[in-house]
Amino acid sequence: MKIFRNILLFLLMLTSTGILAQQDTLKLQREARALLRDGNDLYNKQKYVDASVAYKKALGKNSKYQKGNYNLGNALYQEKNYKEAVPQYELTAKTAKDKFAKAEAYHNIGNAMMEQKQYQPAVDAYKNSLRNNPKDDETRYNLAVAQQLLDKENKDKKDDKNKDKNKDKKDDKNKDDKNKDKDKDKKDGDDKDKKKDDKDGKGDDKQDKNKDKKKQEPKPQQGKMTPQQMKQLLESLNNEEKKTQKKMNAKKAKGKKVKQEKDW
Secondary structure, X not given: OHHHHHHHHHHHHHHHHHHHHHHHHHHHHHHXXXXXHHHHHHXXXXXXXXXXXXXXXXXXXXXXXXXHHHHHHHHHHHOXXXXXXXXXXXXXXXXXXXXXXXXXXXXXXXXXXXXXXXXXXHHHHHHHHHHHOOOOHHHHHHHHHHHHHHHHXXXXXXXXXXXXXXXHHHHXXXXXXXXXXXXHHHHHHHHHHHHHHHHHHHHHXXXXXXXXXXXHXXXXXXXXXXXXXXXXXXXXHHHHHHHHHHHHHHHHXXXXXXXXXXXX
């Protein structure tokens, strides 16, 4: 009888403990819902930072509050804090049991990725959204835009890669041409030196011939002029005289005014 009584007391204690725990859980859930409503009011007033604070407090009361995660993601998105918004949407997509809720979460992930110009993750997110809600035309349109931007990005990367490749080839070609020019300059220099040596040799021969020629030509006697030299001297004196006369005439004519006839 005593044993039965102890068992009964133990069961009563467990039951009361469970009831108290359940009551605490319900209390926290009510507080979380109240904070969520506060956050929604602030969100509608476009006070997104304050709304984020309220949603975080709601999640502090109930970490598994799906609406809290989703709404926090929206508030962060409106703050343009796309990087932190994505994990909130991902958590919603993971825990939501409703397909439409999953589709909306993935759609918003795609939008946040688009804002960050991360086109491949955006395409993947939109596809996941359509898997959960194939009739969503808005998601289908966004997917088409994201795919187009992704194709352009891949094409630009490919073009840049080809440009770098062509640049490397051009640099190698310029290097080869430079080496060829260097070899050519060296060859030209050698040829030039060779020609110079040949020229110097010929120059010496020519100089020796001129020396021999000078030795053979008769030298004019000192103090006497040849007929040719006398003729050149007379012509030079006549030219100087003509120049002097011309200068004199120019001085006389200088300052002479030309009278203009007037038409009365």
